[in-house]
Amino acid sequence: MCILCNDGSAVSRRGFLKGAAYVAAAAAMPSIIASSGSAWAQAAPVSPTEAATRLADGNARYVAGSPRNSDYSVGRAERALGQTPFASIVSCADSRVAPELIFDQGPGDLFVVRVAGNFVNEDGLASLEFGSAVLGSQLIMVLGHTACGAIKATIDVVENGTELPGHLPALATALRPGVEKAMAEKPAPADLVMAATIENVKFNVAYLKTAKPIIADMIANGKLEILGGVYDIATGKVTLV
Numbered sequence: 001m002c003i004l005c006n007d008g009s010a011v012s013r014r015g016f017l018k019g020a021a022y023v024a025a026a027a028a029m030p031s032i033i034a035s036s037g038s039a040w041a042q043a044a045p046v047s048p049t050e051a052a053t054r055l056a057d058g059n060a061r062y063v064a065g066s067p068r069n070s071d072y073s074v075g076r077a078e079r080a081l082g083q084t085p086f087a088s089i090v091s092c093a094d095s096r097v098a099p100e101l102i103f104d105q106g107p108g109d110l111f112v113v114r115v116a117g118n119f120v121n122e123d124g125l126a127s128l129e130f131g132s133a134v135l136g137s138q139l140i141m142v143l144g145h146t147a148c149g150a151i152k153a154t155i156d157v158v159e160n161g162t163e164l165p166g167h168l169p170a171l172a173t174a175l176r177p178g179v180e181k182a183m184a185e186k187p188a189p190a191d192l193v194m195a196a197t198i199e200n201v202k203f204n205v206a207y208l209k210t211a212k213p214i215i216a217d218m219i220a221n222g223k224l225e226i227l228g229g230v231y232d233i234a235t236g237k238v239t240l241v
């Protein structure tokens, strides 16, 4: 299920683009604020599909070890005037999952909401609403990842009744829907952690797609799309799910 690899995996990079293409042949979305704040001299993408393509191309550069970005001082003065991120990422707080690096984007390109287990609560939703309705982000990707400790801990809670310390039970509560769905699969998944990671991404993608009024309305108007992905820490590749 590799979207970006050239190794003959089931889904090629072309598959990613095809997956992106399904989301919308949307009309151009005018930037809500002046584009003077965009870094890296990137013009705003004209559609959610183009935004997805930009992420796919950036991940391909990251996997290949040939990132475009090296001098982050470029565009610093312009960025002080505003921001026009073209995509939003909901990612885990895991230190190995850094969206700007994974997608080879610079400061000002991505609007990132991070929390252990990459789920969307009300605060996260409000942030994403701001990112798209005010700043003009045309794509939201919920990004899970391999070997997620938050997912593993929630599986342990559900399977064994393990009691987590401090405020960690709140995380397990948020991740429980995806974990329980994976555990109910017949036949039982060979890799429960991966299955739960995928189901958690899908659960949050579905939540965002129906998040009225702002997100759902922007999707209906072709100005925004939601994608789910899983980042493989070992390979660097992002696969759409």
Ligand SMILES: [Zn+2]
Pocket (backbone or CB within 6 Å): 092, 093, 094, 116, 117, 118, 145, 147, 148, 149, 150, 151
């Ligand atoms: Zn994680």
